[in-house]
Amino acid sequence: MNKILYKEKLSSEVFKIVVEAPLIAQARKPGQFVILQYGGDFGERIPLTIADADPDKGTITLIFQAVGDSTHRLALKEVGDSVDNILGPLGHPTEIKKYGKVVCVGGGIGVAPLHPIAQAMKAAGNEVKIIMGARNKSLLIMEKEMSAIADELIIVTDDGSFGRKGLVTEPLKDLCETWKPDCVVAIGPPIMMKFCALTTKPYGIHTIVSLNTIMIDGTGMCGGCRVSVGGETKFVCVDGPEFDGHLVDWDNMMMRLGTYRPQEQESHHRCHIGLNIPEGEA
């Protein structure tokens, strides 16, 4: 059950695994995610986007960044190991249709969930331009896959070690001015999505974001994933994960992500023993 068939290290802290999950592989659509639980009774439940799936082989692809305790423990698993529990596909799929011109913006690990959406947007007959950003060159992932889809691929890094130096919002603003997209999809760290939404707002361009709140069950039972969207409380796991970026209360969402920061730092410290990732990098 849920055996890992393939594993690859994409960058110093990003891993790709292909896992057996036939029913999920059949049902999933771009934009949906799964919840994993492993390590017996005491394991945490963590959400990860389905980056790709092969319904014939019955597998799904997950791409994750080892940021804390649970993702580090997942990174320690090898081909042949199993993930005890995988629930999915969860959430609503991305609304894929012919918008015309679409800009896809991916920051850091956000490029992974963006990939199937960009692919589907392209297949739906859209012109697709892609902006990818990372802190530095070594953290860039899936450049080849993205360039195969994109009509134009723009890469930026915070430190200028690859592509343009700067933030994804700069080329995004340029495109809003010159190319006038009909839709923008932005997936990445909340702060990036917030500023992408702020960038597109003056142009009135529909902007889809995918929220990565803290989750437990993923079925709408706990309300831990709630965010305020257009003044209404929404549960990201069942109402989302994608929302209109112009309506999300970003500051509240980012605050809520920090709910367990003291405890996470504690266990983050513990989990580095064993993976040999230098503390500063992860």
Add this chain to the structure above:
Amino acid sequence: MHRSKDELDSLARSQLAELEGKSLSMKDRGQIPVQEMPTQEPEQRIHNMDEVATGYTESQVKVEALRCLQCKNKPCVQGCPVAIDIPAFIAKAAQGDFAGATETIKQSSLLPAICGRVCPQESQCQKFCTVGKMHKDVDQAVAIGRIERFVADWTRENGCDKLPEIAPPTGKKVAVVGSGPASISAAADLRRAGHEVVMFEALHKAGGVLVYGIPEFRLPKAIVQKELDNLTAMGVHIELDFLVGRTRTLSDLMTKDGFSAVFVGSGAGLPKFMSIPGENYIGVFSANEYLTRSNLMKAYDVGKSHTPLFESHKVAVFGGGNVAMDAARTAIRLGADEVTIVYRRTEAEMPARKEEVAHAKEEGIRFLFLHAPLKIEADDKGRVTGVELIACELGEPDASGRRSPVEIPGTERVEAFDTVIVAIGNASNPLIKQTTPGIETNRRGNFIVDEETCETSIPGVYAGGDIVLGAATVILAMGQGRKAAKAMNRYLATL
């Protein structure tokens, strides 16, 4: 004064020595004092998750059973939602035939060890008990629930739990959605009839609210697990991590996967919030989230569990039901310094089990009656700092007959809290409705079913428990599960 189990037992032994062998008149029986439930001492139990009520001793249960008058008209049975033959099982318990007593209960209720612990007996069977009426005090009624619990525990612990016989295979496949008490009961009765039964549960552990919601200190998880193990031993296949509506739709199950009928027992797992300002600040939780972290994810076992817990000192719990009591008593066990239950009405209107309220008080939970929260306040980092409250008084009775609270203008004040737990109830999860065209629900999203058969608007699809009743009780969920299974067995026979 807290009395230890040993003290209570030796008292019962001497009472029993006096009573046994004598022919007792009604009056004699009515005058036997009610047996007190042994419990862990409050100062001790707030530092552990172990069960609070440790259960009667054999002598206690025999004395308590002698209190029953064996009324001909059986008023207690009329108060029982599934009409257990109460005097019959109590008579067996009095004779020390505990396995026989359990067998009598099992004719009507499949989950006596669970219901003996969590049923609101004081508003069901015990409310109508003649002995209680004699004393004009429901607390003096025969402790039916405690006797039920004892005999069920005895039967399980002594390996006398017989698995029911399974009819020869019918070749028909039935799906059961969810694994709470409604689904457990339906699955058992469907399997007994010889059908192939597959139970689909969304979470990584089966048991529904019994596992993720009700805490260990009130309902040990091993007891629920035993019920699930029995299902497995009967040949029910339990499929975890399967969300009907997403992993497969209900129609997929019926049209593509070969299930001839489906029972939906998906519960009322959608936490309600109050829509007051500040509800999304850091430190505000639904009771479901708070309890799930602690129970299902074992976060109470700090150091072992990978799921973090919020560090709380002053906790406010909004609500007055079992969910609120469970959340408050969990918070105290997780190390909060002070826990306050804020309830809009008075103690008399609180829907929680009486015993839980009493236990909560013993554990030092503070009750703020006749108060309603208006607003949650936070610091500049969004962390909760307090709650603005307003005093209320009871006004006219509402549609449910309960007097509704009326806010008293000018009484607003702010109290300091760092954590708020919202326990004002659950609505039904909309997922199956949204993904199943043709299923009819009421305004609240509850499935509309035929009263007699529990069949929904889709032929072959049945439903029961909280998804039909709204947040109700374990015994009602169990009862509907069985009712539905009976009708489903009839339906399947016609195919």
